[in-house]
Amino acid sequence: xxxxxxxxxxxxxxxxxxxxxxxxxxxxxxxxxxxxxxxxxxxxxxxxxxxxxxxxxxxxxxxxxxxxxxxx
Numbered sequence: 001x002x003x004x005x006x007x008x009x010x011x012x013x014x015x016x017x018x019x020x021x022x023x024x025x026x027x028x029x030x031x032x033x034x035x036x037x038x039x040x041x042x043x044x045x046x047x048x049x050x051x052x053x054x055x056x057x058x059x060x061x062x063x064x065x066x067x068x069x070x071x072x
Contacts, residue, residue, distance in 0.1 A: 001063050007037055008058045012051035019046070024061065033059050 005024035009017050019040070037056040040046065046053055 001065055004062045004064070005033075006060050006062055007033070007040075007056075008060075009037070009041065009053040010055040010057050011048060012054050015048075015050035016057060017046075017048045017050060017053060028059075028061060030059075 003023060003026075005021040005028065007019045007021070009019070011017050034056065037059070041053045041056065044052060
């Protein structure tokens, strides 16, 4: 089962932007996530079409299952 940690940020123009991290280390440490998101914001490395990241909005783990069917 593939897992992705999705970090949501508010941008300077009032939109939401996301960064996805594949196969995050589990269990998720909420304090580390909060600290990491704060560091991403203060580093000002990422910009989007809706502006710079200005606040952490949320984080979530997304699990995805894929079942392939061979059609012959």
